[in-house]
Amino acid sequence: MAPHSTSPPPQTTSASAPPHIEPSFPLSNSSLSYWHRTTRAFKYLNANSTVSVPSSSPIVIIGSGLSGALTAFSLITTHSVTASDILILEAREAVSGASGRNAGHVRPDAFRGFTGYASLHGSEQALKIIANEKLVFERVDAFVKEHGVQCDFHPTTTFDVCLTEEFAKYEKEAYDAFVQAGGDVGHVKFWQGEEARRRTRVEGTVAAYEWPAGSSHPAKLCQWLLKTVVEQGAKLWTHCPALELKDTAGRKWAVSTPRGVVTADKVVHCTNGYSAALLPQLKSFVTPNKAQAHALVPQHGYTGDQVLESTMSLRYSMHHFYSLIQRQGDGTLVLGVSRANPELSQSTKAQVVSFDDGSFNSEVADDALRRFKIIFPQTESEKQRHGEGLDHAWTGVIGMTPDSVPLVGPIDELPGQYICAGFNGHGMARIWTCAPGLARLMQGGQWEETGLPECFQYTAERLSRTAQKRQKPSVW
Numbered sequence: 001m002a003p004h005s006t007s008p009p010p011q012t013t014s015a016s017a018p019p020h021i022e023p024s025f026p027l028s029n030s031s032l033s034y035w036h037r038t039t040r041a042f043k044y045l046n047a048n049s050t051v052s053v054p055s056s057s058p059i060v061i062i063g064s065g066l067s068g069a070l071t072a073f074s075l076i077t078t079h080s081v082t083a084s085d086i087l088i089l090e091a092r093e094a095v096s097g098a099s100g101r102n103a104g105h106v107r108p109d110a111f112r113g114f115t116g117y118a119s120l121h122g123s124e125q126a127l128k129i130i131a132n133e134k135l136v137f138e139r140v141d142a143f144v145k146e147h148g149v150q151c152d153f154h155p156t157t158t159f160d161v162c163l164t165e166e167f168a169k170y171e172k173e174a175y176d177a178f179v180q181a182g183g184d185v186g187h188v189k190f191w192q193g194e195e196a197r198r199r200t201r202v203e204g205t206v207a208a209y210e211w212p213a214g215s216s217h218p219a220k221l222c223q224w225l226l227k228t229v230v231e232q233g234a235k236l237w238t239h240c241p242a243l244e245l246k247d248t249a250g251r252k253w254a255v256s257t258p259r260g261v262v263t264a265d266k267v268v269h270c271t272n273g274y275s276a277a278l279l280p281q282l283k284s285f286v287t288p289n290k291a292q293a294h295a296l297v298p299q300h301g302y303t304g305d306q307v308l309e310s311t312m313s314l315r316y317s318m319h320h321f322y323s324l325i326q327r328q329g330d331g332t333l334v335l336g337v338s339r340a341n342p343e344l345s346q347s348t349k350a351q352v353v354s355f356d357d358g359s360f361n362s363e364v365a366d367d368a369l370r371r372f373k374i375i376f377p378q379t380e381s382e383k384q385r386h387g388e389g390l391d392h393a394w395t396g397v398i399g400m401t402p403d404s405v406p407l408v409g410p411i412d413e414l415p416g417q418y419i420c421a422g423f424n425g426h427g428m429a430r431i432w433t434c435a436p437g438l439a440r441l442m443q444g445g446q447w448e449e450t451g452l453p454e455c456f457q458y459t460a461e462r463l464s465r466t467a468q469k470r471q472k473p474s475v476w
Contacts, residue, residue, distance in 0.1 A: 021353050023276035023283055025241050026091040029358040033101045033394040034295040034334065035219035042223050044230055045093050049239040056263040057087035057235070059442075060255050062242045062278070063270035064090035065099030066218070066431045067420040069225035071268055072234055074439035081443075083233030087262060088226075089255070091241035091274075095222045098272055098427060101357065101396025103293045103336035104325045105311055106140050106214040107158050108133035108429045110188050111178040112171060113404075120403050121455040123181045128453035129405065130183060133429040135451075137213060140432050144221075151221035154328050158213035158311040159200050163375070167315050168192075168207040175209070187211050202314065202375055215311055215325040218428065245278055245417070253416055266442060269411075269419040270435075272427070273355070273399035279411070279419070285463055286407075286422050289339075289398040290354040292364050295391045296333040296372070298326070299382045307331055314375055322371060332391070337368045360393040398425040402466050408434050408450075409441055409458040418442055419458050 039045075059075070061068045068088055075081040090096065109130055117126035144153040162168035179185055189210040191199050196208040230236050237257075244256040245267060253267050269275055273288040302308060308326040315321040319340030326333050339352040348363045369390060373380040401407065401422040411417040420438045423430055437450030447457055 021288065021355070023280070024274065024288075024355040025243070025277045026097060026274055027355055027358055028092065030092060030096055031358050031360070031394050033219075033293070033396065034332070034392050035100050035104075035217060036096070037392065038217070039219045039223060042094065042227075044223075044226055044236055045238070047094065047230070047236040047238050051237070051259065053089075053237055053240065053257050053260045053262045054087060054235065055260070058085040058264065059087070059266045059268065060242070060253075060262060060264040061086060061088045061268040061270055062255075063097065063272070064088050064094045064222075064226060064236065064238070065097045065270060065272070066222050066225070066427060067099075067272070067423075067435050068268070068270035069095075069222050069229065070431060070435035071270060071420060071439050072229045073225050074436040075442065076229055076232055076234065078436065079439055079443045083229060084235070086229070086234040087264075088229075088234065088236045089240050089242050089257065090236070090238045092239060094226055094236065094238050095219050097274075098396050098398060098423075099222050100219040101293070101394060102218050102428065103323050103334045104215045104218060104327070105158075105323060106137055106153070106216055106428045107311060107313075108137045108211075108213060109426070110134070110160075110209065110211040111183060111185060112160060112174050114178040114181065114183060115174050117404065118177075118181070121405070121453075125453050125455045127181060127183055129455070130178070132433055132451075132453055133426070134184075134187070136429050136432045140216075140428075141214065143432070144216075147224075149221060149224045151224060152217040152327065152329055153214060153221070154216070155212070155214045156310050157210050158313070160209040161196075161200050161202050161205050161312055161314045162207045163202075163204050163314060163316045165206055167317055170318065171207070171209065200310075200312065201308070202312075203377060204375060210310070213311055215327070216428075217327075242278060251416060265416060267417045268438070268442070269417065269421055272421045272423060273397040275399065275407070275419065275421045281413075281460070281463060282407075284467060285401060287353060287400040287402075288355050289352050289400050289425070290356060290395050291336065291339070291352075291398050291425065292360055292368075292393065292395045293334055293336045294365060294368050294393045296335060296369075297388045297391050298331050298333050299379050299384060299388050301378045301382060302326065302333065302376075303331055308333075322368065322375070335368050335372060337364055339364070341367060343367055355397055357395045357397050360395050365390065365393045398423075400424050403455070403462075405453070405455050406430055406434055407458045408438055408452060408456045409447070411458060413460055
């Protein structure tokens, strides 16, 4: 999951293919996110960072983010796979990718994406996609409570805040289309005018929709999963990227790393935006998008009993938006931004297709802070004290697909290889069903048993069909 997870609905276009960029492995000079900075004492952060890999492992999972960690957890706890049969390879330190770089949302789409998904996959699949995201939030909530996971999880509500009449109109049309198709909106509340402004505390609110959602410390959540599987016997090798996969005799795969070759019966790609580095057939299908988030120390008006309870997506238009959570423990505000802001320069917008998560863009940061003061004008009137304001900015790489849904399942043309990737900046609203679903498929289950929308399934035909349409992904 990425610096923000408040995604717009997908859109179909035949204007051009996605911008071309050569596949890449994770870059070594990645920055630290707010979440990384506050979990430097994680015991397995650099596990086995100098040790040669085992010569063999029945299962190799590439990637230690939420999809990789939860796949391992599901295999062990649900399907009784022997933990020591699992090896997790991570190119950098544990949870160094998108799962440790998002903006802290656990935010399902309640209806807004329906029309876009329907245009790509049909109404039936679109309804399933929205329903699946609601289910994911419920499962994360239940999981954290059942296991007592200390990840600052805060079940609350979220607002889609319409800051223009034009976007309010679009949102209403999406809502109406979803309802007409039979979508469930029993959990969605609608506010407008003065009531919307009072509830959101955003003076420019035209209308707002509210539904259950949450926030978390994503790195702590993922680290809990990793710690659990490692202490049950699974192996974690950090700073050890998988560089090449070769077929060997006996239907096994030789996975080359800088510290040796490990032979595996099954290989799982949980590499999201980096998937094409090892799967060249995804070169034009999974596009890396660089997103940016900011941690702010709040001023007086957002401290104490004035801390924001709900999370928000603050929208001027489909692709000009800001996401916001406020952490209930320390009050930190986490502000995510879109890159389609009309006030940004063309050169800055062009930088969105990138594998560079080692730096942030100062123009984007300046815009985020300026816009925050416009949306919440009371902060402008307060004199900012030393220690308040922008504390940190960071970036992360989102894995975009041209049909706006993830890739899950066996890679049939490569028997023994599987994938759980391409979350389009919405990993926290999808992984908690996708990873357990993949684990079931790995153990011989059928797609129907996963409960996932059929359009999530990896097939060579899906790649070919989408390439022929020359769709391009939405830009978050």
